[in-house]
Amino acid sequence: MCGIVGVFGTPFSSQEVYQGLLLLQHRGIDAAGILSYDFTSKDFHHHKDLGLISDVFTPEILSGFSGQMSIAHTRYSTIGPKKSLSNQIDKKRDIQPMMINYPFGIGMVHNGNIVNYYELKEKLLSEKDRHLFTQNDLEALINLLSDGLSERTKTSFSFDKLKLSIQTIFDQAHGGFSVLGLLADKGLYAFRDPHGLRPLILGERELTEEEKNLHPKNFGKSYCLASESNALNFLGYKVLRDLEPGEILFIDESGEIYSSATYSKIKKIEPRSCMFEWVYFANPESVLEERSVYSTRLEFGKNLAREIQELIARGEISPDIVVPIPETSRVAAISLSEQLKIPYREVLIKNRYIQRSFILNTQESRNRAVALKLTAIGSEIKGKNILLLDDSIVRGTTSKRIIDMVKEAGANEVYFASTCPPIKYPCYYGVDMPDPKELVASSRTIEEVEAYLGADKLIYISESALKKSIASENLCMACINGCYPVDVSCAATFKTMRTLHRE
Ligand code: SF4
Numbered sequence: 001m002c003g004i005v006g007v008f009g010t011p012f013s014s015q016e017v018y019q020g021l022l023l024l025q026h027r028g029i030d031a032a033g034i035l036s037y038d039f040t041s042k043d044f045h046h047h048k049d050l051g052l053i054s055d056v057f058t059p060e061i062l063s064g065f066s067g068q069m070s071i072a073h074t075r076y077s078t079i080g081p082k083k084s085l086s087n088q089i090d091k092k093r094d095i096q097p098m099m100i101n102y103p104f105g106i107g108m109v110h111n112g113n114i115v116n117y118y119e120l121k122e123k124l125l126s127e128k129d130r131h132l133f134t135q136n137d138l139e140a141l142i143n144l145l146s147d148g149l150s151e152r153t154k155t156s157f158s159f160d161k162l163k164l165s166i167q168t169i170f171d172q173a174h175g176g177f178s179v180l181g182l183l184a185d186k187g188l189y190a191f192r193d194p195h196g197l198r199p200l201i202l203g204e205r206e207l208t209e210e211e212k213n214l215h216p217k218n219f220g221k222s223y224c225l226a227s228e229s230n231a232l233n234f235l236g237y238k239v240l241r242d243l244e245p246g247e248i249l250f251i252d253e254s255g256e257i258y259s260s261a262t263y264s265k266i267k268k269i270e271p272r273s274c275m276f277e278w279v280y281f282a283n284p285e286s287v288l289e290e291r292s293v294y295s296t297r298l299e300f301g302k303n304l305a306r307e308i309q310e311l312i313a314r315g316e317i318s319p320d321i322v323v324p325i326p327e328t329s330r331v332a333a334i335s336l337s338e339q340l341k342i343p344y345r346e347v348l349i350k351n352r353y354i355q356r357s358f359i360l361n362t363q364e365s366r367n368r369a370v371a372l373k374l375t376a377i378g379s380e381i382k383g384k385n386i387l388l389l390d391d392s393i394v395r396g397t398t399s400k401r402i403i404d405m406v407k408e409a410g411a412n413e414v415y416f417a418s419t420c421p422p423i424k425y426p427c428y429y430g431v432d433m434p435d436p437k438e439l440v441a442s443s444r445t446i447e448e449v450e451a452y453l454g455a456d457k458l459i460y461i462s463e464s465a466l467k468k469s470i471a472s473e474n475l476c477m478a479c480i481n482g483c484y485p486v487d488v489s490c491a492a493t494f495k496t497m498r499t500l501h502r503e
Contacts, residue, residue: 001281001430002096002111003027004200005231006071006180008188008251009222010207011215014045014065017072020224020231021053026283027111027227028076032056035097035107037182038067039217039253044105044184048073048095068215069188069251071097071180073109076432094136100146103153105184108142111227112177112198112430116490120144120173141179144169157186159250159258166191166248167263174487176274176429176476178243180225187252190225194264195272195485196245197429197476199288201229203237219255228286242289245271272476272485275466276431279420280328280391291471294331299469300419301335301389304461308340308387308417317415317457319387325402326350326374328391332419336389347377347386348402374402382410392420393449393460394433396440400453407454416455421463422446425482428491433479435495 003024007013014036021032033048034057045065049056053074073096096109114120117137124130124143132139148165149157166189176197181189192200203224212218224237232239243249246264251257264271273289274281284294311317321343324333327350337344351373386406393399399416406414422441427433436442441449450458463480467473478484488494 001027001198001227002076002109003074003227003231004072004109004111004178004180005224005226006069006109006188006190007222007224007235008069009219009255010211011066011068012211013068013070013222015062016222016224016235017070018053018057018062020226020235021072021074023231023234023283024074024227025053027281028074030077031075031091031095032073033075033095033097033109034065034070034072035099035109035182036065036067036070037105037107037184039069039185041066042185043067044099044107044182046097046099046107048092048097050091050095069182071107071109071182071188073097090135094134096136096138098134098136098138098142100142102146103149104157104186106142106146106149106181108138108145108179108181110138110141110177110179112175112193113137113428114140114173114175114177115428115486115488115494116174118493119490137175141169141173141177142181144172145181157183159252159260162189162250163248163260170194170246170263174490176486178227185253187250188223188225190243190249192243192245192247193486194246194267194269195476196243196264197272197274197485199227199273199277199282200243201226201232201239201288202241202243202249203229203232203239205235205237221255223251223257225249228282228288230283230286233285239287245269270485271474273472273474274429274431275470275475275477276392276420276427276479278470279466281431284331289472296470297331297419298335299471300461300466301332301337302339303465303469304332304389304417304419304459305336305339307462307465308336308459311457311459312340317387317413318385319415320384321345321347321380322387322389323347323406325388325390325398329389329419332391333389336387336417342387345380347380348406349375349377351375374405376405376409378409381406383412385413385415386411387415387417389417389419391418392423393418393440393453394423395438396449396453399455403454413456414454415457415459416450416453417459417461419461419466421460421466421480422449423479425479426491426495427479428484428488428494429476429478429486431479
């Protein structure tokens with residue numbers, strides 16, 4: 001997952017996308033970038049680098065941006081070089097936004113993955129003489145758009161021509177992706193993959209008098225699109241709606257909005273939002289598909305409690321306290337504790353300066369992070385039966401170490417519960433779980449995972465309870481049940497190449 005944000009209308013668009021990006025930092029910590037376009041000077045401004053957003057953008061760099069439309073990206077690598085510390089050049093090459101000069105000048109950022117990226121890369125070379133320079137699948141998308149627009153806009157530009165060019169991308173690129181982009185002197189475009197796997201939310205606000213004075217050709221409003229509603233809320237935008245699956249949206253230079261959401265309907269493509277947004281990725285204050293992440297996590301706790309109550313009734317477990325594993329599981333742990341009428345205790349203290357372990361790049365860095373990021377309060381743990389709650393168990397690294405830590409702190413028994421069912425299959429749509437060998441539950445029964453983790457009892461929320469909590473049937477659950485909504489027939493190439501590029 002990555003975080004993307006775009007703003008159109010205010011002369012402070014770059015400052016706003018920067019601030020919006022800060023609210024999306026939890027979606028990716030590898031790199032960040034901003035691209036703005038100034039309709040007055042007809043210039044692009046561009047900066048990107050490896051690192052956290054606040055490190056990449058100093059006040060001096062930010063002050064160099066101008067323009068009424070901007071896009072920004074914070075990166076979570078699922079592709080491209082990872083292990084080679086010396087290969088900073090290759091890593092930098094893959095950072096977003098990306099740009100291409102013809103036609104008009106096109107900028108683009110995306111959140112997601114294209115499963116058939118390597119096939120598209122070959123096709124672009126053999127059929128269009130377009131040589132891609134990076135390992136980032138965004139480069140295939142921007143080249144496809146450039147190719148489509150080049151053919152269609154020789155005499156004039158229109159939304160219909162943009163729409164047809166993007167629909168050609170839908171026909172060719174298989175995966176989950178939300179895209180934001182700029183067309184020099186034309187406007188800002190956005191689109192969401194036909195299944196709506198990756199989120200994208202639209203908001204608007206009135207311009208202030210200061211903004212109107214600074215940009216006399218203003219249209220009275222500014223628009224913002226972002227991966228999560230928390231960024232829109234923070235920037236003062238009223239959330240209008242989620243973009244529909246397969247929707248193409250364009251805001252032209254006069255502030256007129258054009259939209260087409262017919263593609264998925266004509267092709268009868270079912271919506272499939274990624275359930276992992278509610279489970280792990282999204283910020284609790286965000287609302288996706290009109291479902292509050294916070295309320296959904298409360299529901300996870302409530303529904304999991306029903307399954308745990310049965311175990312307690314049968315005498316299989318006897319928890320004394322409910323303990324969240326910070327940070328994501330905290331909300332679910334509160335409702336789990338309330339429902340079970342068992343005290344809630346935060347006895348695992350997080351070192352706030354250590355990054356989220358799941359989105360760190362390598363197994364080695366994840367191991368180190370687990371050891372550094374949590375401390376157990378022994379006096380509250382000693383002699384007790386502890387019910388730990390985490391959002392999910394992906395590789396099992398974090399869970400195993402935490403269980404060891406709680407036992408070392410003197411716990412009597414340690415039960416481990418997860419608000420996500422066993423993750424058995426790789427994700428090809430933007431989440432970094434590419435190889436079944438890395439997934440602890442891929443080839444183990446629940447009892448075997450329990451033994452591997454060293455838990456006295458392992459409890460997963462059921463698939464039906466997960467759906468009930470999110471209150472949707474239109475979910476992607478492929479990493480749980482192997483039912484992939486988008487063709488993954490070329491996943492073998494994708495997996496091989498991705499592994500190769502990490503070594
Ligand atoms: S496979 Fe899993 S993580 Fe990937 S999009 Fe589907 S639900 Fe989300």
